[in-house]
Amino acid sequence: MHHPTLPKTPTGIAGLDQITGGGLPKGRPSLICGEAGSGKTLMSIEFLVRGATAFNEPGVFMAFEEKASELTMNVASLGFDLDKLQAEKKIRLDYVHIDRSEIEETGEYNLEGLFIRLGYAIDSIKAKRVVLDTLENLFSGLTNQTILRAELRRLFQWLKDRGVTAIITGEKGDGNSLTRQGLEEYVSDCVILLDHRVINQISTRRLRIIKYRGSVHGTNEYPFLIDEEGISVLPITSLKLEKEVSSERISSGIPAMDAMLGGQGFFRGSSVLVSGTAGTGKTSIAAYFANETCKRKERCIYFAFEESPKQIIRNMQSINVNLQTHINKGLLQFYASRPTLHGLEMHLVSIYNVIKKFKPGVVILDPITNLITVGSVSEVKAMLIRLIDFLQEEQVTVMFTALSLNNIVNEQTDEGVSSLVDAWILVRDIENNGERNRGMYIMKSRGMKHSNQVREFIITDKGLDLVEVYLGPDGVLTGSAREAHKLQEETGVVLRDFAVSSKDRELIRKRKVLEAKISNLQMEFESAEEELNKMYQQEELVKQVTQKNRDEITQRRRDQQFDEKGGKK
Amino acid sequence: MTEQPIVPEFNEDETYRLRLFVTGASPNSTRAILNLKEICEQYLKDNYEMEIIDIHQQPLIAQEEQIIALPLLIKKGPGAERRLIGDMSNREKVLKGLGIS
Numbered sequence: 001m002h003h004p005t006l007p008k009t010p011t012g013i014a015g016l017d018q019i020t021g022g023g024l025p026k027g028r029p030s031l032i033c034g035e036a037g038s039g040k041t042l043m044s045i046e047f048l049v050r051g052a053t054a055f056n057e058p059g060v061f062m063a064f065e066e067k068a069s070e071l072t073m074n075v076a077s078l079g080f081d082l083d084k085l086q087a088e089k090k091i092r093l094d095y096v097h098i099d100r101s102e103i104e105e106t107g108e109y110n111l112e113g114l115f116i117r118l119g120y121a122i123d124s125i126k127a128k129r130v131v132l133d134t135l136e137n138l139f140s141g142l143t144n145q146t147i148l149r150a151e152l153r154r155l156f157q158w159l160k161d162r163g164v165t166a167i168i169t170g171e172k173g174d175g176n177s178l179t180r181q182g183l184e185e186y187v188s189d190c191v192i193l194l195d196h197r198v199i200n201q202i203s204t205r206r207l208r209i210i211k212y213r214g215s216v217h218g219t220n221e222y223p224f225l226i227d228e229e230g231i232s233v234l235p236i237t238s239l240k241l242e243k244e245v246s247s248e249r250i251s252s253g254i255p256a257m258d259a260m261l262g263g264q265g266f267f268r269g270s271s272v273l274v275s276g277t278a279g280t281g282k283t284s285i286a287a288y289f290a291n292e293t294c295k296r297k298e299r300c301i302y303f304a305f306e307e308s309p310k311q312i313i314r315n316m317q318s319i320n321v322n323l324q325t326h327i328n329k330g331l332l333q334f335y336a337s338r339p340t341l342h343g344l345e346m347h348l349v350s351i352y353n354v355i356k357k358f359k360p361g362v363v364i365l366d367p368i369t370n371l372i373t374v375g376s377v378s379e380v381k382a383m384l385i386r387l388i389d390f391l392q393e394e395q396v397t398v399m400f401t402a403l404s405l406n407n408i409v410n411e412q413t414d415e416g417v418s419s420l421v422d423a424w425i426l427v428r429d430i431e432n433n434g435e436r437n438r439g440m441y442i443m444k445s446r447g448m449k450h451s452n453q454v455r456e457f458i459i460t461d462k463g464l465d466l467v468e469v470y471l472g473p474d475g476v477l478t479g480s481a482r483e484a485h486k487l488q489e490e491t492g493v494v495l496r497d498f499a500v501s502s503k504d505r506e507l508i509r510k511r512k513v514l515e516a517k518i519s520n521l522q523m524e525f526e527s528a529e530e531e532l533n534k535m536y537q538q539e540e541l542v543k544q545v546t547q548k549n550r551d552e553i554t555q556r557r558r559d560q561q562f563d564e565k566g567g568k569k
Numbered sequence: 570m571t572e573q574p575i576v577p578e579f580n581e582d583e584t585y586r587l588r589l590f591v592t593g594a595s596p597n598s599t600r601a602i603l604n605l606k607e608i609c610e611q612y613l614k615d616n617y618e619m620e621i622i623d624i625h626q627q628p629l630i631a632q633e634e635q636i637i638a639l640p641l642l643i644k645k646g647p648g649a650e651r652r653l654i655g656d657m658s659n660r661e662k663v664l665k666g667l668g669i670s
Contacts, residue, residue: 097635104666106642107655108600112592113624113636120628142638142654 006214009057009129009165012050013043014353015233019209019218024190029159029166031187033178034194039205039226040169041066042075043194044131046230047167049080051129052090057165059129060092060121064137068093078230089125094118098141105143111151115158122164130159130166136181156186178210189213195221204343207233223345227353234349234386245269246395250362253292254285256466257425260442260451266423267447268361269395271388273418275402276427280438281459282401283307285425286364287316287323288464289399294326298361301333301354305370309334320463333358339370344383347371352390362397369403381420388420422446427457430478437479440466456482583647585609585617585667590634590641593625597656601640604657612669642666 008022017023024030024047032040048059063071071093072082085091094117122130135152142148159166168187170179178184184191191210196203206221224233249264258265266272272289274282286302293300304312312334313323326332335354339347355363365387371380384400391398400421418424424443429436440457442450455466456478469478477485589605591598602621609617624631624639634643642653644667653666 094632096637098637102650102652103638104651104653104662105655105659106653106662106666107604107658108597109638109640109655110597111637112595112639113590113631113641114638116592116624116628117631117636120631138637 008215009051010055011047012054013046013231013233015222015224016207016231019207019222019233020190020212021215021217024165024167025212025215026165027160027163028189029156029168029187030190030192031168031170031179031183032192032194033170033172033184035172035196038172038194038196039224039231040171040194041071041133042078042226043231044133044167044169045071045075045080045082046078048091048129048131049075049082049085049230052085057128058090058092058125059131060094060118060125060127060164061131061133062118062121063093063095063133064098065134066095068095071095077228078226079228080230092121092125092127094121096137098137100141100143103141109144109147111138111148111155114151115155119162122162128164130164132166132168134171135168136170136179136183139181152183152186190215194224199343204345206345223343223349225342225346225349225353227350229353232349232353234345234352244393244395250296250397251292252285253288254464254466256455257285257440260453260455260466261423261445262449264448266397266445268397269392270397270422270446271391271420272397272399272423272425273402273421274399274425274427275404275418276438277404277429280427280429281457281464282403282427283312283366284316284319284321284459284464285427286366286399286401287312287319287321289362290332290364291316291321291323291326293362294323294329294331296361297331299331299333299358300326300362300364301335301358301360302364302366303351304334304336304366305339306367307336309336318461319459320461333360339373344371344379348383348387351387355391355394355396359394360396362399363391364399365401367401367403369401385420418443430456433479433481435479435481439469439478585613585647586645587617587619588643588645589619589621590624590630590636590639590643591621592639593623598640600656600658601642604660605642605663608657608660608663608667612664612667644668 007026008020008024009026010017010023011020032043034040045061048061051057051059061071066074068082075082082091082093086093096114096117118130121127138148138152139145156168168183170181170183172178172193173180173182178191178193188211190212193208193210195206195208197206198204205224205226207224208221209217209219222233224231246268248268249266250268251258251265252261274285276282290300290302302309302312307315313327316323323332327334333354335351337347337350341347342350351363351365368380368384371383388398423445426441426443428439428441430439431437438457438459439454441452441454444450454469456469458465458467467482469482587605587609589601591601605619609619622630624636630636634641638654640654640656642657642663644651644653648668651666651668653663657663
């Protein structure tokens with residue numbers, strides 16, 4: 001199963017070894033070609049310097065173009081001290097001067113002098129690496145093409161026999177040829193093309209591996225950057241989506257926003273987009289997030305593309321966020337640059353480098369919209385895909401801010417990044433009643449419960465807060481309208497309370513009056529009843545007495561009658 | 570050859586200082602030495618100093634003298650320094666290079 005793989009020599013150039021799967025073919029010559037100023041010399045010299053310093057492989061640099069002193073000066077700006085390395089016998093510079101006007105060709109010759117020089121240089125420091133910088137200059141110094149070509153072929157074979165890993169640089173020719181003298185015919189193992197393009201007045205350096213015999217390699221064009229630390233090539237988008245994910249949550253710094261995000265905030269290593277129209281507080285949200293991160297003693301990098309760090313620090317003080325203290329503690333770093341400083345790829349590479357160095361937990365890009373000035377939407381999107389990929393791999397949480405250009409919420413724009421991000425927070429202007437308020441809602445938040453409510457986003461000198469919007473009969477109300485409505489409601493309650501209590505009292509009063517009336521009537525009734533009773537009794541008495549009297553009278557009458565009757569008898 | 574040696578136009582006191590760099594006994598080197606000696610004997614008799622250096626023996630000189638192509642003849646004087654490469658078989662060019670013809 002295991003085939004012997006091609007042995008490789010690491011270049012030590014950031015990113016290049018990743019693309020080439022380990023470096024240049026060991027013990028063989030490779031060709032670096034490109035136009036003038038595309039970075040060929042720099043790349044090859046970095047190959048030597050890294051070899052000498054990092055891999056203990058001394059190297060010989062044979063310059064056909066620049067004098068040793070010029071070269072030393074040129075690369076000093078990259079932090080390479082060639083004088084010191086030469087003194088330590090780690091690098092040997094040899095400047096080859098060739099001037100046709102000084103030379104008369106009088107017959108058969110060969111380049112044995114070059115071989116001897118090179119051989120001597122290699123032996124003197126036991127070099128493992130060799131660079132021949134613009135070998136093609138030989139063609140301008142010597143006229144006999146037949147001899148030159150034969151000698152070049154011999155040279156490459158000789159380099160292979162010596163077992164040194166070599167870089168030959170060549171200037172790009174016209175048309176399709178990679179080099180003016182067709183050096184690619186001789187160097188067949190590895191050919192790298194450097195390119196320096198200017199689009200919209202912004203230059204981008206790119207690198208492409210044209211061929212690499214016996215090895216898999218990336219075929220894309222990779223942007224690269226030359227900065228004060230040398231060359232960095234940007235390893236491309238990882239094609240696989242096999243990243244580690246974390247279920248750890250980190251706070252956004254705004255408790256109310258965390259509450260909207262299932263109560264805990266964002267996932268670590270996720271990407272968050274905050275978009276909104278101008279002046280909706282995107283930077284404030286970002287600064288809050290940065291502040292919160294630093295409070296947790298995590299590191300944070302803030303890439304500012306619009307405002308200078310000092311400006312942001314000053315402005316954020318007005319909302320009670322003191323970023324300066326975090327900077328002093330070394331937890332926060334600002335990187336401010338105008339997007340037009342260099343191309344998108346360059347931005348990406350520099351962001352990449354800074355992140356690699358500082359190892360932050362959170363990265364903020366404010367705003368990504370400005371990047372559009374240096375690239376098309378698709379380019380920006382491609383760049384952000386790469387960035388998100390990279391950050392996810394590093395488990396870095398990233399917050400982008402983006403400016404929506406029109407007020408009609410254009411959900412699908414925002415540099416097309418919205419589909420890539422894990423969480424998207426939208427801040428909107430809500431304009432009515434002659435004032436502008438901010439409304440905030442969460443467009444999406446992958447993998448967590450999140451609120452679907454629009455909240456009013458308030459910026460005060462104490463900080464940021466979210467308030468539930470007032471849902472009145474006339475719809476959603478914000479700002480002073482919300483306050484007014486609240487007040488109105490409160491007034492209503494007081495008035496109603498008042499009204500209710502006065503009605504109550506009246507009722508009680510009425511009841512009392514009625515009760516009084518009832519008792520009066522009762523008494524009247526009682527006295528009337530008594531009167532009636534009295535009369536009734538009187539009548540009864542009278543009746544009794546009369547009866548009695550009548551009885552008596554009747555009795556008396558009977559007695560009288562009896563007497564009369566008896567007498568006659 | 571019947572032609573007469575050309576009388577040099579320059580000051581007789583100035584001797585030709587020539588350094589010929591070769592690589593061992595390679596065919597080119599051998600030819601160059603022979604050709605040059607012949608030319609010198611013919612045109613600069615008793616008026617030249619010739620040094621033959623084998624670069625293989627002294628590789629450091631190669632760097633000092635900016636040597637790439639071999640054989641190489643450097644005319645140190647009189648006049649400006651001139652460099653001639655090749656096996657010196659093109660006599661016309663050699664003479665031109667040395668400033669003789």
